[in-house]
Amino acid sequence: MKKTIKLVAVVMVIAMLALSLVACAKTLNGKYTSEVDWVFVKGEVTYEFKGNDVTMTTTTGIAGFEKNDTKTGTYEIVESEENADKLVIKFTFGDDTTTYSYSEGELDGEKVIIINGTTFTKVK
Numbered sequence: 001m002k003k004t005i006k007l008v009a010v011v012m013v014i015a016m017l018a019l020s021l022v023a024c025a026k027t028l029n030g031k032y033t034s035e036v037d038w039v040f041v042k043g044e045v046t047y048e049f050k051g052n053d054v055t056m057t058t059t060t061g062i063a064g065f066e067k068n069d070t071k072t073g074t075y076e077i078v079e080s081e082e083n084a085d086k087l088v089i090k091f092t093f094g095d096d097t098t099t100y101s102y103s104e105g106e107l108d109g110e111k112v113i114i115i116n117g118t119t120f121t122k123v124k
Contacts (some may be wrong), residue, residue: 013047021111032113032120035099036060047120052076054091077102089115 028049036043043060050071054075062066073093080086080101089102100116 001051003122028075028077028113031123033123034118045118045120046123047115049075056093 005044029051031046031048033044033046036045038053041060041062042124043058046059048055048057049099052078054073056071056073060069074091077088080088087102088099090097090099102113102115105110106110106111106112106115107119107121113120113122
């Protein structure tokens with residue numbers, strides 16, 4: 001009986017530690033968008049985050065023609081391996097995983113995230 005109680009206690013401690021690690025994971029929620037305006041190309045990139053899932057929609061317009069592309073996948077925000085003081089975001093779309101620099105904050109009173117130097121504003 002004592003062994004069973006000890007075993008249950010150890011399992012509960014391990015479960016609580018695992019849940020606390022998951023709870024510390026950084027996640028985003030909502031849509032973030034950034035516009036592109038080059039000479040002949042106009043476009044928009046939108047990320048929609050839910051939990052650890054992400055949908056990336058790219059809209060590109062060239063000389064009056066518009067093309068939409070949507071990808072779904074997962075993401076993870078973690079410490080940079082090169083610099084523990086910085087964060088990176090890892091996107092996985094299908095078999096492809098790509099890592100970019102990441103930061104977040106506010107710009108002109110609006111919530112923003114910065115991915116690989118591009119500022120994305122939260123859509124209200």
